Amino acid sequence: MSMHEALLRRRGAVPLPRRVLALCVVGAARLLATQPPGRIRAVLSRLRRGARPATAAQVQASRDAVVGVSLTCAAREGCLPRSLATVLLTRLDGGWATWCVGVRRVPPFGAHAWVEAEGRMVGEDYPADYFRTLFRVS
Numbered sequence: 001m002s003m004h005e006a007l008l009r010r011r012g013a014v015p016l017p018r019r020v021l022a023l024c025v026v027g028a029a030r031l032l033a034t035q036p037p038g039r040i041r042a043v044l045s046r047l048r049r050g051a052r053p054a055t056a057a058q059v060q061a062s063r064d065a066v067v068g069v070s071l072t073c074a075a076r077e078g079c080l081p082r083s084l085a086t087v088l089l090t091r092l093d094g095g096w097a098t099w100c101v102g103v104r105r106v107p108p109f110g111a112h113a114w115v116e117a118e119g120r121m122v123g124e125d126y127p128a129d130y131f132r133t134l135f136r137v138s
Contacts (some may be wrong), residue, residue, distance in 0.1 A: 013069045016021040017095075020066040024088060026073060029066075029085035034129040037101065037135075044052055044099055044137040054095025059117040062097075086122075089093070090115075095123065098138040102131040 002026060010042055014022065017054040032040055066085040067074045073082035087099045114121050116138075120128060 012066050018065055019069050020084070021092065022069045025082065025089045025092065026066060026070045026085045029081045029088055030072070033080045034055065041135065041137055044084075044087065047088070048096045048137060051091055052098035054090045054093070054097045056117040056120070056122055058093060058095050059086065059090050059097040059115055059122040061113065062086050063091065063123045063129050065089060080113045083115050086115045095138075098136050100131075100133050100136040102133040105130060105132050124129050 032043060035043075063082070064084045065083060066089060070078070070081070070085070072078045073085055083099055087097050090097045099113070100116055101111070101113045103111050113122050115129070116122060116136075
């Protein structure tokens with residue numbers, strides 16, 4: 001049985017140039033999400049070189065833009081493309097957010113990918129210790 005979700009999306013919230021950039025980044029993130037974890041990590045490690053740490057506000061703005069243009073990234077199951085697109089868009093803005101992959105600490109098993117800035121998860125509704133980090137690109 002499938003469940004439908006209703007998502008709140010504000011069309012005019014993101015300016016048109018930013019929306020176009022976010023759409024391009026979402027496309028790149030969806031392609032990158034098809035790669036093995038080691039390759040994703042290698043690509044992100046290369047992209048982060050020379051970037052300054054991003055603030056939580058910058059990362060949240062990137063995440064909002066990504067979620068605003070992509071239903072896949074806005075869905076609960078879209079954590080991998082959403083986190084990748086958020087990191088890539090933040091990088092295009094000159095900063096770098098920490099990209100993390102982990103699993104739930106309590107059963108049942110559940111993998112998740114998220115973005116951190118200033119030492120905390122950005123845009124996630126989970127407590128800080130809800131996931132055990134398997135690897136990160138900081």
